[in-house]
Amino acid sequence: MMSEVPVFHSKYSYNHHDSKAQHLDIHEILVKKSRLGTFLFYFMVAVFLGTNVYFVTMKEVDISRSIWSILVCFVLAMFLHYNPVKKERVVIMPAFGVQLETHYWSGRIIRRFVPISKILSSMLNECVTPVTCYWSLALLLRDEGELMLVFQKLQPPLKMLVPVWKALRAAINGQETSIT
Incomplete structure (x- = not known):
């Protein structure tokens, strides 16, 4: 059952599923795939390959240099384009705890479970780097005194993290998990 209107962002979308019957509160952030971006990526690769084939057939570029440039271009393009995380x-x-799941486009799923008794608190952190600033959600674990990032691979915006943070705080404090 969908209990909230999904929140959309240019890069991510947020969904909240609240199942009162199963006592589950599910929050997920999905990575959007841009069709235009994918088309432009493959178009630029085709243009690059076509240019290299033209120069090789016209004998203006050495074949070994052309092959190396094609390989480097493909590796760079895959590195820039490929994001393995789906959601x-x-x-x-x-009653039990929090399960953190990372779903990859390949079908692999990594699950981490944290018992509710080990969670001291949940916190929103502002992370500042020389290039950018983003928010992260973390769990402060009891006995270990360390932080565990909730969304380890993605950097969703603050408006998507706040409902998850409120639900985590409510679950840790033993209250109802409804979000206002």
């Missing part, structure tokens, strides 16, 4: 999900089970 990250937080499953809050107030």
Whole structure:
């Protein structure tokens, strides 16, 4: 059952599923795939390959140099274009704990479970780098005194992190997990 209107962003979308019958509160952030970006990526690769083939057939460029430039271009393009994460999900089970899931486009899923008794608090952190500034959501773990990032691979905006943070705080404090 969908309990909230999904929140959309240019790069991510947020969905909240609240199942009262199963006592689950599921928050997921999905990575959007841009069709225009994908088309432009493949178009530029085709133009680059066509240019290299033209120069090789016209004998203006050495073949070994052309092959190396094609390989370097493909590796660089794949590095810039490829994002293996499909979505990250937080499953809050107030009686048991929090399950953090990372879903990859390849089908692989990595799950991490944190018992509710080990969670001291959840916090929103502002992360500042020389290039950018973004928000992260972390769990402060009891006994270990360390932070565990909730969304480890993605950097969703603050408006998507706040409902998850509120639900985590409610579950940790033993309250209802409804979000206003």
